[in-house]
Amino acid sequence: MAAVETSRPKALLIYNPKARGIAYQVLLCALIVFLAWSAIHNAAENLARAKIATGFGFWDNTAGFDISQTLIEYSTTSSYGRAFWVGLLNTLLIAGLGVVFATILGFIIGIARLSKNWLVARMAGFYVETIRNIPLLLQLLFWYNAVLKALPSVRESFTIPGGTLLNNRGLFLPQPVFGPAARFALIALVFGILAAIVYQVWARRRQMATGQQAPILWVSLGLVVALPLAVLALSGFPVTFIYPESGRFNIRGGIEVLPEFMALLFGLVIYTAAFIAEVVRAGILAVVRGQTEAAYSLGLRPGPALRLVVIPQAMRVIVPPLTSQYLNLTKNSTLAVAIGYPDLVQIFAGTVLNQTGQAVEVIVITMAVYLTISLVTSGLMNLYNRRMALVER
Amino acid sequence: MKSVVIRLALAAVVGIVASAASAQTLNTIKTRGSINCGSNGTLAGFGLPDSQGRWTGLDVDFCKALAAAIFNDPSKAKFVPLTAKDRFTALQSGEVDLLARNTTWTSSRDTSLGMNFTAINYFDGQGFMVRKALKVNSALELGDAAVCVQQGTTTELNLADYFRANKMKLKTVTFATSTEAVKAYDAGRCDAYTTDASGLAGERLRLANVNDHVILPEVISKEPLGPAVRHGDDQWFDIVKWTHYAMVNAEEFGITQANVDDQKKSDNPDIKRLLGTEGKHGEALGLPDDWAYRIIKHVGNYGESFERNVGQGSPLKIARGLNGLWNKGGLQFAPPVR
Ligand SMILES: N[C@@H](CCC(=O)N[C@@H](CS)C(=O)NCC(=O)O)C(=O)O
Numbered sequence: 001m002a003a004v005e006t007s008r009p010k011a012l013l014i015y016n017p018k019a020r021g022i023a024y025q026v027l028l029c030a031l032i033v034f035l036a037w038s039a040i041h042n043a044a045e046n047l048a049r050a051k052i053a054t055g056f057g058f059w060d061n062t063a064g065f066d067i068s069q070t071l072i073e074y075s076t077t078s079s080y081g082r083a084f085w086v087g088l089l090n091t092l093l094i095a096g097l098g099v100v101f102a103t104i105l106g107f108i109i110g111i112a113r114l115s116k117n118w119l120v121a122r123m124a125g126f127y128v129e130t131i132r133n134i135p136l137l138l139q140l141l142f143w144y145n146a147v148l149k150a151l152p153s154v155r156e157s158f159t160i161p162g163g164t165l166l167n168n169r170g171l172f173l174p175q176p177v178f179g180p181a182a183r184f185a186l187i188a189l190v191f192g193i194l195a196a197i198v199y200q201v202w203a204r205r206r207q208m209a210t211g212q213q214a215p216i217l218w219v220s221l222g223l224v225v226a227l228p229l230a231v232l233a234l235s236g237f238p239v240t241f242i243y244p245e246s247g248r249f250n251i252r253g254g255i256e257v258l259p260e261f262m263a264l265l266f267g268l269v270i271y272t273a274a275f276i277a278e279v280v281r282a283g284i285l286a287v288v289r290g291q292t293e294a295a296y297s298l299g300l301r302p303g304p305a306l307r308l309v310v311i312p313q314a315m316r317v318i319v320p321p322l323t324s325q326y327l328n329l330t331k332n333s334t335l336a337v338a339i340g341y342p343d344l345v346q347i348f349a350g351t352v353l354n355q356t357g358q359a360v361e362v363i364v365i366t367m368a369v370y371l372t373i374s375l376v377t378s379g380l381m382n383l384y385n386r387r388m389a390l391v392e393r
Numbered sequence: 394m395k396s397v398v399i400r401l402a403l404a405a406v407v408g409i410v411a412s413a414a415s416a417q418t419l420n421t422i423k424t425r426g427s428i429n430c431g432s433n434g435t436l437a438g439f440g441l442p443d444s445q446g447r448w449t450g451l452d453v454d455f456c457k458a459l460a461a462a463i464f465n466d467p468s469k470a471k472f473v474p475l476t477a478k479d480r481f482t483a484l485q486s487g488e489v490d491l492l493a494r495n496t497t498w499t500s501s502r503d504t505s506l507g508m509n510f511t512a513i514n515y516f517d518g519q520g521f522m523v524r525k526a527l528k529v530n531s532a533l534e535l536g537d538a539a540v541c542v543q544q545g546t547t548t549e550l551n552l553a554d555y556f557r558a559n560k561m562k563l564k565t566v567t568f569a570t571s572t573e574a575v576k577a578y579d580a581g582r583c584d585a586y587t588t589d590a591s592g593l594a595g596e597r598l599r600l601a602n603v604n605d606h607v608i609l610p611e612v613i614s615k616e617p618l619g620p621a622v623r624h625g626d627d628q629w630f631d632i633v634k635w636t637h638y639a640m641v642n643a644e645e646f647g648i649t650q651a652n653v654d655d656q657k658k659s660d661n662p663d664i665k666r667l668l669g670t671e672g673k674h675g676e677a678l679g680l681p682d683d684w685a686y687r688i689i690k691h692v693g694n695y696g697e698s699f700e701r702n703v704g705q706g707s708p709l710k711i712a713r714g715l716n717g718l719w720n721k722g723g724l725q726f727a728p729p730v731r
Pocket of ligand 1: 496
């Protein structure tokens with residue numbers, strides 16, 4: 001040991017690249033920590049000097065304002081904290097539904113743009129080029145005002161067969177109320193879902209082993225939809241509906257879908273779908289042409305060839321940019337504030353910030369929420385992508 | 394949202410909030426050469442630029458009066474339009490020197506929001522506007538109605554209180570700007586629109602068919618509107634407060650924009666002190682002694698500004714009412730200059 005040390009000329013620590021690297025890292029970290037600390041310290045000191053309230057004590061204070069769409073119990077006597085959760089759930093609702101519908105529409109348009117049918121391809125291209133190039137805020141304002149202008153007043157509501165009403169106050173659906181006997185149907189539904197999963201696993205294994213295909217779609221639909229419905233009918237249909245009806249000013253009863261919600265969902269889906277369509281198109285074009293030809297020569301028709309051969313391979317190219325579209329949609333949902341949809345930014349970073357005056361706390365919480373939503377979304381998509389990549393053979 | 398973040402970043406890192414600006418607002422303004430005035434950018438009668446970018450309104454006049462007192466030039470007032478929601482952050486962060494934007498004086502705003510209200514330049518209360526076709530005669534009939542309202546206001550809180558107190562069901566639709574709220578009401582999204590009565594008089598003018606709408610008789614709150622400044626600078630607080638009082642005193646003594654030069658020769662000791670021909674009352678404020686003369690010369694007295702912007706000389710046609718002088722049945726009462 002000692003012999004080795006003396007045999008090499010002893011270098012100063014500053015000439016050791018490893019030690020130097022570590023020193024730089026430590027210095028950089030210290031600098032960042034110092035900057036962050038001094039910014040926080042400075043802000044706190046200034047807030048105290050200006051006698052602006054600080055801290056999170058406001059969380060439990062009475063909010064005192066009303067919110068038009070609440071997925072959980074909320075009244076004007078609830079707390080600011082409760083208002084935060086109401087806003088967060090409204091944001092998650094719009095983002096969740098937006099992602100689902102934008103994906104469906106985006107895939108349809110992306111595939112249509114590659115269609116051999118000249119008209120279909122051109123129309124899809126026109127859609128993408130127009131929608132992508134108009135600012136989203138303008139589109140939202142357009143949809144909102146279009147929705148309000150196009151729909152009739154409460155007194156002249158459109159009646160959609162089945163008891164649904166549509167007017168410029170929103171869409172009002174009959175609200176089902178389940179009697180006690182409906183629990184059998186619920187049990188049937190849970191059973192149906194489990195059975196459908198088992199069936200799909202079985203069908204896939206059998207296809208791997210024997211090449212035989214099974215009617216997965218129809219059997220699953222039967223298990224998940226038809227079975228519970230049949231049980232519901234057998235137990236004497238223990239469901240009643242509360243139908244929406246017009247009161248003096250507004251519709252009472254039923255499930256209410258606000259026009260602000262419809263316009264925002266519509267705007268976000270249409271806009272994001274245009275980007276997703278391009279992502280899908282790029283993904284499909286990235287799969288070499290030989291794959292399609294090989295699929296055809298194996299006797300697959302164009303539909304199954306696309307579904308079974310091209311799309312699964314295209315997914316590996318599609319998923320990463322698709323993730324950023326999902327993140328964009330979520331962040332774009334904050335434009336809700338322009339058309340009166342009560343999302344997290346409108347309620348929390350808007351009204352709560354204004355009423356409490358505690359901008360620093362409120363903005364920090366809001367940014368943390370969006371960061372968390374984004375990290376969770378991309379985490380899930382990465383997980384999915386890894387599974388897709390493993391399928392590679 | 395973005396602007397709030399930027400303001401916060403500024404406030405935190407540069408520390409404008411208090412360290413640089415406190416106790417020296419007047420010096421900062423003099424060095425800068427202009428006053429940054431937080432204004433309403435869309436409300437007729439209070440703060441609104443015309444197509445040439447010329448601002449008018451009662452609150453706009455107030456800022457011009459300040460600029461006249463400091464610079465002897467009303468055009469040195471620069472207007473920063475602020476929405477109801479963003480206005481307090483803008484004042485806290487130092488983006489504006491004062492907030493003269495039909496802002497209601499409440500205890501929490503006066504304390505925990507880090508600002509001080511100086512005086513009340515308009516006594517107001519909240520009202521409702523509905524379509525005539527609904528045949529509603531009282532706000533108490535509005536149970537179950539959809540009401541359009543602007544966020545970040547006392548309005549949305551009073552609305553919720555009023556409906557709760559009267560056990561009526563409420564459907565609020567909340568918008569970030571009054572432009573959107575009024576447009577949605579006009580499109581039939583709501584049965585009623587609510588804001589300060591003065592705001593109703595101004596916003597009405599934007600409706601497609603003014604005559605299809607009525608303002609209900611109930612006034613459901615007290616809305617004392619007035620200019621506010623940041624905590625921590627007593628001199629600036631005094632200057633803003635006494636600018637309003639100078640305009641009210643001028644009206645009480647019959648000093649107008651037209652006769653102010655003649656009034657300078659007056660023997661009345663009250664008038665002499667106000668116009669700076671006797672005593673050193675401007676100096677104590679950090680202003681020249683003819684500060685009030687400059688205000689009246691360039692902007693006029695309170696009554697003139699009122700009539701021009703919201704009264705009979707304007708499309709709003711609001712009566713003096715509570716905003717009349719104390720000796721004429723109103724509430725405007727200014728402490729004496731002495
Ligand atoms: N006085 C109330 C309300 C003030 C307010 O913002 N009023 C609305 C309606 S009149 C307004 O001026 N909106 C104009 C805008 O935000 O552009 C307060 O201070 O909270």
